[in-house]
Structure formats: C-alpha cells, structure tokens
Amino acid sequence: MTISYEKFGLKEVINASGRMTILGVSKVSENVLAAQRFGGEHFFEMSELGKQTGAYLADLLQVEDAQIVSSASAGIAQSVAALIGQGDLYHAYHPYTEKITKREILLPKGHNVDYGTPVEVMVAQGGGKVVEAGYANMCTPEHVAMMITENTAAILYIKSHHTVQKSMLSVAEAAQVAAEHNLPLIVDAAAEEDLFKYVAAGADLVIYSGAKAIEGPSAGLVIGKKTYIEWVRLQGKGIGRAMKIGKDNILGFTQAVEDYLKNGSEDGNSMKARLAPFIQQVNQIPNLTAAVVQDGAGRDIYRASVKVAGKKSAKEVIAELKAENPAIYTREYQANNGIIEFDIRSVNTEELAKIVRRLTEIMN
Numbered sequence: 001m002t003i004s005y006e007k008f009g010l011k012e013v014i015n016a017s018g019r020m021t022i023l024g025v026s027k028v029s030e031n032v033l034a035a036q037r038f039g040g041e042h043f044f045e046m047s048e049l050g051k052q053t054g055a056y057l058a059d060l061l062q063v064e065d066a067q068i069v070s071s072a073s074a075g076i077a078q079s080v081a082a083l084i085g086q087g088d089l090y091h092a093y094h095p096y097t098e099k100i101t102k103r104e105i106l107l108p109k110g111h112n113v114d115y116g117t118p119v120e121v122m123v124a125q126g127g128g129k130v131v132e133a134g135y136a137n138m139c140t141p142e143h144v145a146m147m148i149t150e151n152t153a154a155i156l157y158i159k160s161h162h163t164v165q166k167s168m169l170s171v172a173e174a175a176q177v178a179a180e181h182n183l184p185l186i187v188d189a190a191a192e193e194d195l196f197k198y199v200a201a202g203a204d205l206v207i208y209s210g211a212k213a214i215e216g217p218s219a220g221l222v223i224g225k226k227t228y229i230e231w232v233r234l235q236g237k238g239i240g241r242a243m244k245i246g247k248d249n250i251l252g253f254t255q256a257v258e259d260y261l262k263n264g265s266e267d268g269n270s271m272k273a274r275l276a277p278f279i280q281q282v283n284q285i286p287n288l289t290a291a292v293v294q295d296g297a298g299r300d301i302y303r304a305s306v307k308v309a310g311k312k313s314a315k316e317v318i319a320e321l322k323a324e325n326p327a328i329y330t331r332e333y334q335a336n337n338g339i340i341e342f343d344i345r346s347v348n349t350e351e352l353a354k355i356v357r358r359l360t361e362i363m364n
C-alpha cells in the first residue's frame with residue numbers, strides 16, 4: 001500500500017495556524033526533497049558532511065562558522081553545553097559534573113517562555129541553570145548586568161513572538177552588556193526570517209529552526225563565532241548524540257537555506273493580496289467579522305483576524321473546525337478575546353475555499 005493519510009487512519013490537515021510543530025511545521029519543496037533523496041541514497045564521511053555543509057552555509061550567511069543540528073531546541077541545549085564546557089573533553093563526557101560551577105544562563109524574565117517546550121528545559125538539558133533578569137513586563141540592560149556573577153556562563157536572548165515585547169532590551173543592547181562583561185550572547189531566533197541581523201547586532205551564537213521560516217526539513221542551525229561552533233560540534237560526542245540529525249536532513253536543510261536566501265519567502269504584500277477575497281467572503285458569513293492584521297512581533301506576515309459574535313464562542317468554532325476531515329487548524333492565541341486568526345502561509349486557494357465553506361456550515 002502506498003503512503004496516504006488513509007493508510008494510518010489519519011485525517012488530512014489544513015494548516016492555517018502558521019509554522020506549528022504540532023502539525024509538522026511546514027512542507028518542503030521538490031528541490032529540498034531531491035537533496036534529501038541524495039542524502040538517503042548515499043553514504044558520507046559524516047563528520048566531514050557536518051563540517052563542510054556548515055562551512056558552505058557559513059559562507060552563504062557571511063559568518064565565521066555554522067553547524068546543522070537536529071532542531072532549534074537541540075541548538076539551545078548544545079549551545080548552552082558548549083559555552084559551559086568550553087571545548088573541554090572531560091565536560092563533553094561528564095556534562096553535568098559538579099566540578100564545573102559556572103553554569104548560570106542569564107535570561108530576561110519575559111523571555112522565559114514555553115514555545116511548545118519551556119526554554120528552561122532545553123537550558124537544563126545543556127547543563128545550564130536559568131537566572132532570570134528583570135520583571136514580567138520589562139527588562140533593561142541594567143537589569144541584565146546586575147544579575148551577572150562569576151558563575152554566569154552566557155546570556156540568552158529569545159527573539160520571538162512568544163515573548164514579552166514591551167519594555168524589552170534589544171539584541172544589540174544585550175550584546176553590549178555581554179561584551180562589557182566578556183560573556184557570550186546566544187540568540188534563539190528559531191522562527192525569525194532574517195538570517196543575518198542578529199549576528200550583525202553582536203550575537204555570538206544564533207539559532208534557527210529548520211522548518212519554520214526557512215521551510216526546510218526537521219533541523220536546526222547554529223551560526224556564529226568559530227570557536228563556539230567548534231564547541232557545539234564537540235557535543236556530538238556527548239549530549240548531542242541524543243539529538244542526532246540524519247544525512248538526508250542535513251543535505252535537505254542546506255538546500256532549503258540556499259533556496260530561502262535566493263527566493264525568500266512569500267512577502268506581506270502577497271499575503272495581503274491572497275487574503276483579500278478570503279476576508280470579503282468571511283465577512284458575508286453571519287456573526288463573523290474579518291480584517292487583515294500584521295504579526296504581533298512585527299514580522300512581514302499578515303493574517304486574517306476573525307471576530308466571532310453570536311451564540312457560538314471562538315473556542316467552539318475552533319473546535320468544530322478541527323473536528324471534520326480535513327481538520328482545519330487556526331491560530332488560537334486570541335481565542336479568549338473572541339478572535340480566531342488564519343495564517344495562510346501554508347494554505348492554497350483551494351484550501352481557503354474549503355475553510356470558507358466549513359465556516360459557513362458552522363455559523364449557520
């Protein structure tokens with residue numbers, strides 16, 4: 001039996017939620033599939049494959065070095081371990097040794113989020129101990145500086161729509177504090193679109209997720225200072241082994257980065273144009289009011305924001321959208337305010353029509 005949804009009794013999914021891990025994040029291109037196939041069908045000297053694809057990407061991204069890892073989460077854990085162990089083989093073999101006490105990872109309190117997994121869990125996996133700086137609604141460079149001790153191993157900055165956005169120091173300000181105290185700065189930019197800006201802002205290690213903005217296969221990327229990347233690579237002898245990435249995805253992801261740099265992703269204007277007829281149709285459905293909104297973190301992403309009135313709550317509509325086959329997944333962050341958001345980056349015209357049909361059924 002060939003592969004299909006039916007083979008495993010699965011529902012087809014329309015993903016209007018964005019790059020969500022719970023749905024498999026994104027779809028890859030034919031070009032990326034071809035690279036994955038080449039990887040799947042051949043053998044490699046694996047340590048060379050890691051180093052050479054890293055060097056190739058470093059060249060494209062104009063950074064000192066790069067290392068492909070299995071996910072952005074693995075990137076966080078291994079970057080933390082790298083900066084605690086500092087290239088020491090004893091540490092790689094004994095990552096949680098009590099002989100090393102310099103394990104504090106400074107994190108703005110508003111960045112201590114759960115992106116599907118708490119940031120803290122990944123820091124702990126790397127042997128780090130989170131120390132929060134600032135408060136739930138604000139963090140300044142002074143708040144970070146005052147928490148630095150002789151046990152601080154690194155500063156971690158989470159650049160994400162998941163974090164508190166207001167009254168938050170910038171990456172450049174965090175980099176300045178780090179530099180003033182001779183500390184490395186890690187930036188988790190997992191879902192961000194700009195592959196250059198955070199290194200340019202002074203980060204020492206920057207982490208991206210393979211299947212989010214880059215639309216590659218399941219992977220992660222760590223870029224930055226050569227010495228630190230070598231320390232990250234060393235984790236392959238230690239905790240990194242539990243986060244191993246296969247040759248197929250190393251090659252597929254490298255191709256995805258190259259294509260992403262060449263073609264970019266769909267821009268905001270194109271999203272707005274594709275959204276226009278959808279918004280108009282949804283506005284004709286009783287008790288729904290639709291409008292275009294920009295991404296809360298200011299990325300060039302536009303979504304349909306649909307306000308639900310009448311007898312059914314937004315949460316009930318969301319549940320009904322998921323219940324049928326195909327299951328329609330939306331962005332639920334505003335559901336408690338009576339709003340459902342539709343992210344159309346991975347939704348085609350035919351699927352948009354299916355969403356309108358289903359919404360019409362539900363609301364009538």
Ligand SMILES: *Cc1c(COP(=O)(O)O)cnc(C)c1O
Nearest residue numbers: 071072073115160188190191209
């Ligand atoms: C998605 C995400 C991650 C994790 O990425 P994976 O590649 O799925 O491990 C980490 N940090 C942030 C801010 C994210 O949005």
